[in-house]
Amino acid sequence: MMSSPRASGASGTYVHPPEQLVRIPMVGGWLAVGADLFLLLPWFFAFFYLEALNTHHDWKPSGVHPPSVALGTLVMLLAVGGVAVYFVGIRWLLDRGTYPRFVPMGWTAMVLVVASIAVNVVQLSHMGFGVSSGGYASVFVGLSVVYTIQLGVLVLWLLAVTNRARYEIAHPPVAPTDGVALSEEAMPLEAMGASLRVFAGFLGAVVLLSWLVLYFL
Amino acid sequence: MSQTALLGSGPSSRGLSLRRVLLTQNLLTASVVGTILGLCAYWLGAHLDTTDNGDAGILLGYVVGSASFLLALGFGNDLLRYLRGRPVAVEVKSTGTQSWTRYFGISLDHKVVGVQFGVGVIFMFLVAGFQAMMIRTELLRPKPYLWPAGQYTALVGLHGLMMMFVATLVIVGPFGNYFVPVMIGAKRMAFPRLEALAFWLVPLAAIVLYSSIFQGSGGGFPTGWTGYANLADEARAGMDGYIVAFCFIGTAAVIAGINLLTTIFVLRAPGMSWSRLPIFAWAMVAVEFLSALAPPVLASTLIMVGMDRAVHSSFFLPSNGGSPYLYQEMFWFFGHPEVYIFAIPAFGIALEMLPVFARKPLFGYKIGVAGMVGLAMLSWFVWNHHIFTSGIAPGLRPFFMTATEFISIPTGIVFLNMLGTLWRAKISYRVPMLFVLAFFFNFLIGGLTGVFLSDVPLDTTLHGTFFVVGHFHYTIVGGEIFAMYAATYYWFPKITGKMLNERIGQIHFWTAFVFFNTTFMPFFALGFLGMPRRVPTYFPSLQGLNIFISINAYLFGLSNLIFIGNIIYSWAFVSERAPANPWNSRSLEWQLPTPIPPDNFERIPTIIAGPYEYGNPTALPVADFGASPAVAPSV
Numbered sequence A: 001m002m003s004s005p006r007a008s009g010a011s012g013t014y015v016h017p018p019e020q021l022v023r024i025p026m027v028g029g030w031l032a033v034g035a036d037l038f039l040l041l042p043w044f045f046a047f048f049y050l051e052a053l054n055t056h057h058d059w060k061p062s063g064v065h066p067p068s069v070a071l072g073t074l075v076m077l078l079a080v081g082g083v084a085v086y087f088v089g090i091r092w093l094l095d096r097g098t099y100p101r102f103v104p105m106g107w108t109a110m111v112l113v114v115a116s117i118a119v120n121v122v123q124l125s126h127m128g129f130g131v132s133s134g135g136y137a138s139v140f141v142g143l144s145v146v147y148t149i150q151l152g153v154l155v156l157w158l159l160a161v162t163n164r165a166r167y168e169i170a171h172p173p174v175a176p177t178d179g180v181a182l183s184e185e186a187m188p189l190e191a192m193g194a195s196l197r198v199f200a201g202f203l204g205a206v207v208l209l210s211w212l213v214l215y216f217l
Numbered sequence B: 001m002s003q004t005a006l007l008g009s010g011p012s013s014r015g016l017s018l019r020r021v022l023l024t025q026n027l028l029t030a031s032v033v034g035t036i037l038g039l040c041a042y043w044l045g046a047h048l049d050t051t052d053n054g055d056a057g058i059l060l061g062y063v064v065g066s067a068s069f070l071l072a073l074g075f076g077n078d079l080l081r082y083l084r085g086r087p088v089a090v091e092v093k094s095t096g097t098q099s100w101t102r103y104f105g106i107s108l109d110h111k112v113v114g115v116q117f118g119v120g121v122i123f124m125f126l127v128a129g130f131q132a133m134m135i136r137t138e139l140l141r142p143k144p145y146l147w148p149a150g151q152y153t154a155l156v157g158l159h160g161l162m163m164m165f166v167a168t169l170v171i172v173g174p175f176g177n178y179f180v181p182v183m184i185g186a187k188r189m190a191f192p193r194l195e196a197l198a199f200w201l202v203p204l205a206a207i208v209l210y211s212s213i214f215q216g217s218g219g220g221f222p223t224g225w226t227g228y229a230n231l232a233d234e235a236r237a238g239m240d241g242y243i244v245a246f247c248f249i250g251t252a253a254v255i256a257g258i259n260l261l262t263t264i265f266v267l268r269a270p271g272m273s274w275s276r277l278p279i280f281a282w283a284m285v286a287v288e289f290l291s292a293l294a295p296p297v298l299a300s301t302l303i304m305v306g307m308d309r310a311v312h313s314s315f316f317l318p319s320n321g322g323s324p325y326l327y328q329e330m331f332w333f334f335g336h337p338e339v340y341i342f343a344i345p346a347f348g349i350a351l352e353m354l355p356v357f358a359r360k361p362l363f364g365y366k367i368g369v370a371g372m373v374g375l376a377m378l379s380w381f382v383w384n385h386h387i388f389t390s391g392i393a394p395g396l397r398p399f400f401m402t403a404t405e406f407i408s409i410p411t412g413i414v415f416l417n418m419l420g421t422l423w424r425a426k427i428s429y430r431v432p433m434l435f436v437l438a439f440f441f442n443f444l445i446g447g448l449t450g451v452f453l454s455d456v457p458l459d460t461t462l463h464g465t466f467f468v469v470g471h472f473h474y475t476i477v478g479g480e481i482f483a484m485y486a487a488t489y490y491w492f493p494k495i496t497g498k499m500l501n502e503r504i505g506q507i508h509f510w511t512a513f514v515f516f517n518t519t520f521m522p523f524f525a526l527g528f529l530g531m532p533r534r535v536p537t538y539f540p541s542l543q544g545l546n547i548f549i550s551i552n553a554y555l556f557g558l559s560n561l562i563f564i565g566n567i568i569y570s571w572a573f574v575s576e577r578a579p580a581n582p583w584n585s586r587s588l589e590w591q592l593p594t595p596i597p598p599d600n601f602e603r604i605p606t607i608i609a610g611p612y613e614y615g616n617p618t619a620l621p622v623a624d625f626g627a628s629p630a631v632a633p634s635v
């Protein structure tokens, strides 16, 4: 099984050389964020396009106002706070390699993001208007649901990284034999964590921007 | 549980006993689970939403059914390991089984996935091609006689969208996955599990798309492949299949894009500098940026259509604060890069093969790379040429017309590469080369008619006519599909160990080349004469031309059967093994034994020379396969 490291690196016959292995999640992460950016662009484009057209004055028909700004701000603060906690935690991990100090930070970040999702669900079920109440209502619901689902993905990825840190604490690496780094050919925790930092930072910015656009423009 | 069982390739070495088949993760159990859970979700959704077509139920059924199919096939296993914090290996060593069953499950070998893609996409090509024959049969008469107008439109839409799926993946899927890692000296793709997922989304998309035939009265969708709102908002239930299937193919394209790019960026062997990268791999770099970034725009657009249909939001309904123009802008912002997702891999194939058969270095390698990258970048700035006649602000037209005409510059560069490489060359007219030369001929016509259409006054006249249909068939069929033929003849010996029969190949080539042109050249005339697309009724005076086209279309269809026949005959009925490097190519994949070992290279090679040094007696071999320092290349 995977928990028993194979010493294949020493003989030079590994699948990916270790220095390439650590770059895979980072490059893949940046590309995924690029794809995600293009997934989110249409929602912002739809906002400004439909607002500018305001067909038959149905962008915000009478009676449609942005829902509770207080709840919306709470959603944003919880999500951005979760991302910030993760940033501090992964910084410690990458700079000092202290896995035990990272684990509680990972859990805290997860709790904050889950809370953000929960508050947003409450917000979406008490909007004061329905999804069929014009252009603004459509974009509000669509964009909120899209970034909330992505916050769910963030929680899963946080779970994976935090659990991996716990696993590494319980299974300290075998000492390298001949100066070659540990050769077990699984993605190193540091690489996973750094890649998640890219996605988390991006998503935090998206939530912040959505909050500004949906509640104040 | 053993790793093989975890990965869903369970029932292989120990025979296919019924009990093993029913209790492991395999295609059969996954199909059963997917169907049952999909129907449950459909039933649930239909009960939650009883207002109209029951779109919520249909959409939910497709998504839940497909997701549970993928999970039951085994895609959740390693995901669960990740979530539990367990290290997941880059690659589980092959257990030595070479059983045929590995083609029916999740495989982490990029060569198996390449073959899966090849067989799957060619099957889809045949289905959609058969529909083309149905279309041509209907058009034998100027009035509907086989299918009423609504069904004819659905038929054209299904043919069009299925062919879009084929064109998106027909080169990247089989040849990109199979050969890019080998060409750059890597043992694996960067993300082998995602690679397998990209493939398995394809049959799901095909099934979902064709299930739309059974939705609603009449079946199918009325919009053609472009799915314009707000017709799509109002269409019957078949539209839901369009939305979900297109999203699946888009997802597959994004995943393939991220995977191939990461592979090429990170996993090049030592010495494989950017200036030694095979031009086909460069084409993959250029195209996969489009493939990673454009389909997400489509996905969001289609989610909006789905919301409009299922929960009555109004992104595209002008009566309620939406706008159908919004759809057109976003669809074509995806749609134009999408057509370069078809074209650029074909350029890569053509430029990769020219030097091999001309026995000369590739002329202008660097400007060829610049041409393909430039083409990819320009493709983001031209999308409004599709909606010149939709009522966009007239002031926007000159910009998009000019931007579109600029595209002929990078395209022209690729033609210069071709002319320079062929100049004073001793050309070997083997079948792959014939198809490459035909590619340039066909694409020239496709490209030039594109310049016509970019011109606003001409487009105002020709929009929505058969001229447009002729244009994009020349680029996609005459261009990309001909490049696919070339690639198949070229790489078949490395994949299967058998040469495709040269004589049958020559027959295939000449029938394909002649009947393709006699089929589609008259489309331009039909367009000038005002025959509209997607309509089964036309002026009776055009019947003679249409009959001529239909006969030639049948013959072109027959030519494709010759191609398939050649594949089956050469693969299954010829016992003679192909030599390891029948074309005397310098490229890395041809330096390996056939079949390529599961790990590609025992040791990662060191690249010491470029791949196109033909006719240079002092050129070094392309790679040193001995003990290698295995240092990461500098980016």
Ligand SMILES: [Cu+2]
Binding pocket: B335, B336, B339, B382, B383, B385, B386
């Ligand atoms: Cu275009």
